[in-house]
Amino acid sequence: MQIFNPATEGIINELKEEGEQSVKKKFHELKQAQPDWHKVALVDRVTILKKFSELLKKNAESLSLVLTSEVGKPLQQSRNEINGACARIQWLTDNASTYLSDEVMVQEKNLTEKISYEPLGVVCNISAWNYPYLVGVNVFVPALLAGNAVIYKPSEYSTLTGLEIEKLLKEAGVPANVFHVAIGGKGVGEMLLNTSFDGYFFTGSYKTGKYIYEKIAPKMVPCQLELGGKDPLYVADDIADIKSVAAATADGAFYNNGQSCCAVERIYVHEKVYDKYVEEFVKEVKSWKSGDPTEAGIYFGPLTRKDQLNVLKNQVDEAVQKGAKILTGGKRVSSKGFYFEPTVLVNVNHSMKVMCEESFGPIIGIMKVKNDKEAIELMKDTEYGLTASVYSSNQNRAEKILQEINTGTGYWNCCDRVSAALPWSGRKHSGIGATLSHAGLRAFTKPKSYHLRG
Ligand code: NAD
Numbered sequence: 001m002q003i004f005n006p007a008t009e010g011i012i013n014e015l016k017e018e019g020e021q022s023v024k025k026k027f028h029e030l031k032q033a034q035p036d037w038h039k040v041a042l043v044d045r046v047t048i049l050k051k052f053s054e055l056l057k058k059n060a061e062s063l064s065l066v067l068t069s070e071v072g073k074p075l076q077q078s079r080n081e082i083n084g085a086c087a088r089i090q091w092l093t094d095n096a097s098t099y100l101s102d103e104v105m106v107q108e109k110n111l112t113e114k115i116s117y118e119p120l121g122v123v124c125n126i127s128a129w130n131y132p133y134l135v136g137v138n139v140f141v142p143a144l145l146a147g148n149a150v151i152y153k154p155s156e157y158s159t160l161t162g163l164e165i166e167k168l169l170k171e172a173g174v175p176a177n178v179f180h181v182a183i184g185g186k187g188v189g190e191m192l193l194n195t196s197f198d199g200y201f202f203t204g205s206y207k208t209g210k211y212i213y214e215k216i217a218p219k220m221v222p223c224q225l226e227l228g229g230k231d232p233l234y235v236a237d238d239i240a241d242i243k244s245v246a247a248a249t250a251d252g253a254f255y256n257n258g259q260s261c262c263a264v265e266r267i268y269v270h271e272k273v274y275d276k277y278v279e280e281f282v283k284e285v286k287s288w289k290s291g292d293p294t295e296a297g298i299y300f301g302p303l304t305r306k307d308q309l310n311v312l313k314n315q316v317d318e319a320v321q322k323g324a325k326i327l328t329g330g331k332r333v334s335s336k337g338f339y340f341e342p343t344v345l346v347n348v349n350h351s352m353k354v355m356c357e358e359s360f361g362p363i364i365g366i367m368k369v370k371n372d373k374e375a376i377e378l379m380k381d382t383e384y385g386l387t388a389s390v391y392s393s394n395q396n397r398a399e400k401i402l403q404e405i406n407t408g409t410g411y412w413n414c415c416d417r418v419s420a421a422l423p424w425s426g427r428k429h430s431g432i433g434a435t436l437s438h439a440g441l442r443a444f445t446k447p448k449s450y451h452l453r454g
Contacts, residue, residue, distance in 0.1 A: 001184065003160060006072035006302040007293055007337045015159060017184035023191045026180040030122045030149040033177035038119050038147035042100060045145055046093045052141075052172035053089040056082055056133075059168065065294070066160050071129055072302040072338070073256055074293045085133035089141055091420035092441065096145045099438045100445065112452040117445035119147035120222060121198030126189050126212070127162075128203045129155035129304055130259045130360075135203040135226065136165060138424065138435035140179065143201070144169075146444040149178045153192060155204075156185035157304050197221065199444070203261075205358075206384075206429045213432070224433030224443060227426055228358040229386030230265045232379040233415055234401065235277055236372065236392035237270035245391050246280035252389070252415035253364045254285065254342055257303055261430075262387045262409070262416050266355050267366045268375045274368045278346060281366065282327050285342050290333070302338040303361055312340050312361045315354040319365065324348045329363070350381055358384070372397070376404050385427030389415040408434070 003013040018026075037045075056063065064078035073081075099117075106113035125139045132154055140150045154162025166181045182188050189208075193200075193215050199222040202212050209225040216223040233252065239245050253264040269277050293301030303309060309332050316330050329343030340362055348355050348365035355365050369375045379388055379401075389411035390398040402410030408425035411417070418424055418436070425434035434440055 001156065001159070003070055005069050006304050006306070009336055009338070012069055013160060015183055018182050018188045018191065020191060023182060023188065023195060026151060026182065027122065027195050027197075029177040030151060030180060033175060034119070034122055034147075034149035037144075037149060037175060037178045040147075042097060042145070042147075045147070046096050048173040049089060049141055049145060050093050052169055052174070053086045053093070055168045055172055056086055056089075059164075063161070063164055066164055067132070067158070068293050068301070070160050071132070071158055071304045072293050073259075073304075074298045074301050076296070077256055081131055081133050085137045088134065088137050088420040088436065092137075092141050092145060092436075095438070096142075096441060099441045100146055110453055112450070114450045114452070116448045116450060117146065117442060118448050119143075120444055120446060122149045122151070123199040123201060123444065124151050124153070124192050124195070124197040125201045126153045126192060126204065127155055127158075128261075129157035130256065130261070132158035132161045133165070134418070136162075138226070138440065139201045139203070140165075140169075142435070142441045143444040144174060144179065146441065148198075148444055151180050151182055151192065151197070153182040153184070153189060159183055199223070201435075201443075202226070209431065210429075222433075222443070224435070225426075225431040226261070226424070226433075226435060227386075227429060227431040228360070228384065229261055229263075229426065229430050230356065230358055230382050230384045231262055231387045231389070231407075231415075232382070232405075233264045233267050233389040234369075234372075234375040234379060234391070235267065235269045235273060236375075236390065236394075236397065237272040238393045238397075239273060239391050240393055242273055242276045243280045246277050247284045249389075249391065249415060250281050250284040254288070254300070254362050255416060257300055257340075258362045258364075259304060259360055260416060261426075262418065263360075264364065264389065264415050265359055267364060268369045268378055269366060270375070271368050271370055278327070278344075278366055282344055285344060286328055288342070290339065290342070300339070300342060300362060303340055304338070306338050308361055309338055309340055312343075312359060312363055315352075315357070315359055316343060316345070316363060319345055319348055319352040319354045322349075322352050324352060324354070324365070350378065356382065372401060376401055379405050383429045386430035387411060387415070 288299035329341035333339035
C-alpha cells in the first residue's frame with residue numbers, strides 16, 4: 001500500500017496490507033488477551049491511558065509532522081488536533097470511574113440491586129482520516145478503559161498516524177495483544193466485517209456506514225456509526241457584530257479545508273444583514289493563506305483525497321449552471337498537490353447539490369432568507385442530522401429554532417465544536433449511537449443486573 005503526500009503528490013512510504021491470515025491471527029491474540037486486561041483494575045487502566053496522553057503531548061511535534069505529511073492539514077491544525085485529543089482523554093480518564101464502576105440502584109435490608117458494566121469483549125474500530133486522533137480517541141480510549149481489546153483500522157489515508165498511535169499506546173503500558181492496528185483499505189475493512197467481533201464502531205461516510213450496518217445486523221452485536229453531515233447555520237437579523245460573526249462562521253465552514261464531519265456546509269442569512277454579512281465573509285476567506293501545509297501561517301493546505309477535487313468541481317459547475325454566482329474561488333489550483341480554491345457561492349437553492357450533498361471541502365453556499373420560519377424550513381430540509389447552529393443576540397430565539405431541528409447537537413453563537421463532556425451523536429443519515437460523555441464510556445459495555453439477597 002502506497003502512502004502519498006497530498007501536498008507534493010509524492011510517495012512517502014510503502015506498507016504491507018493485512019491479509020486474511022494476519023487479520024485472523026490478530027483477532028485470536030486479542031480474544032486471548034482481553035479477559036486479563038479486564039482483570040486489570042480500572043484505576044490502573046486509567047493510569048495507562050493518562051500516560052498515553054502524556055506521550056502524545058511529549059511527541060506532539062513529530063506526530064504533527066507525520067499527520068500533515070499524509071493528510072495535508074496545516075501543521076498548526078495538526079498540533080491543535082493532538083491537543084484536542086489530549087483534552088478528550090483527560091475528560092474520559094477523569095470520569096471513567098464514575099461511569100464504569102458498579103452502580104447500586106437499590107439497597108434494602110436484605111436486598112441489593114446493582115448494575116455491573118462489563119466490557120463488550122473484542123471491538124473493531126474502522127476509522128476515518130480527517131481527524132484520526134480525535135475520532136480514534138473517541139473510540140479506542142473508552143473501549144480500553146472499559147476493559148475491551150481493540151482492533152483499530154485507520155483509514156488508508158492516515159495509516160502512518162495509526163501506527164504512531166499503536167506505538168505510543170504500547171509504550172504507555174497497553175499490553176501487546178490488547179490493541180492491534182489493521183493496515184489497509186476497503187478490502188481489509190471487509191475482512192474485519194467477516195470476523196466475529198463483539199462490537200463494531202465505525203467513523204466514515206453514510207454510504208459505507210449503511211453498508212456496514214446491514215452487513216453486521218445478523219451478528220446481533222452493537223454497531224455504532226458516526227457519519228457525515230450537511231450542517232446548516234442561520235444568521236439572524238439581531239446579531240450584534242456582523243464582522244466577527246462572519247469571521248467565526250467562515251472558520252466553521254473552512255477549518256481543516258472543510259473536511260470536518262461538523263463543518264458548516266450551508267448558511268442561511270436574514271435578509272436585513274445579508275449584504276454586509278456576505279461582504280465580511282468573503283473578505284475573511286480571502287485573507288487566509290493557502291500553500292505548503294508545513295509553512296507557518298498557512299490556513300489552507302491540499303485536500304487529503306484527489307477524488308474529492310472532482311466532487312467539488314462537479315458541485316460548483318452544477319450550481320453555476322443552475323444560476324449560482326461565484327464570489328471567490330471555484331476551481332482546482334493548477335500547481336502540484338490536491339489544492340482547491342476556497343469557494344463562496346451565492347444565489348444558491350436546494351435544487352443544487354452544493355446545498356444538499358456533503359461537500360467535505362472548501363466550498364460553501366450562502367442563501368438569503370426572509371425570516372426565522374423560512375430558515376427553519378430550509379435547515380430541516382436534509383437527510384442528515386449531525387449539528388445545526390444559530391447566531392442571534394437572543395438565546396430564547398436561538399433555542400426555539402434549534403428545538404425544531406432533528407440533530408444530535410445544537411449550537412448558539414458557536415459552531416464546528418465538540419466537547420468530551422457531551423454526547424457526540426448523529427441522527428438520520430449522520431449515524432447511530434453516541435461517543436464521548438457518559439454515554440460514550442458506557443457504549444463499550446453491556447450492563448449486567450445483579451439481584452443480591454442476603
Ligand atoms: P469512508 O466511508 O470512505 O471510509 C471510512 C473507513 O471505512 C475507512 O477506514 C475505509 O477504509 C473503510 N471502508 C471503506 N469501505 C469499506 C467496506 N466496504 N467495508 C469495511 N470498511 C470499509 O469515509 P472517509 O472518507 O474515511 O471519511 C469521511 C466521512 O466520514 C465524511 O462523510 C465525514 O463526515 C465522516 N466523518 C464523521 C465523523 C462523525 O463524528 N460523525 C467524524 C469524522 C468523519
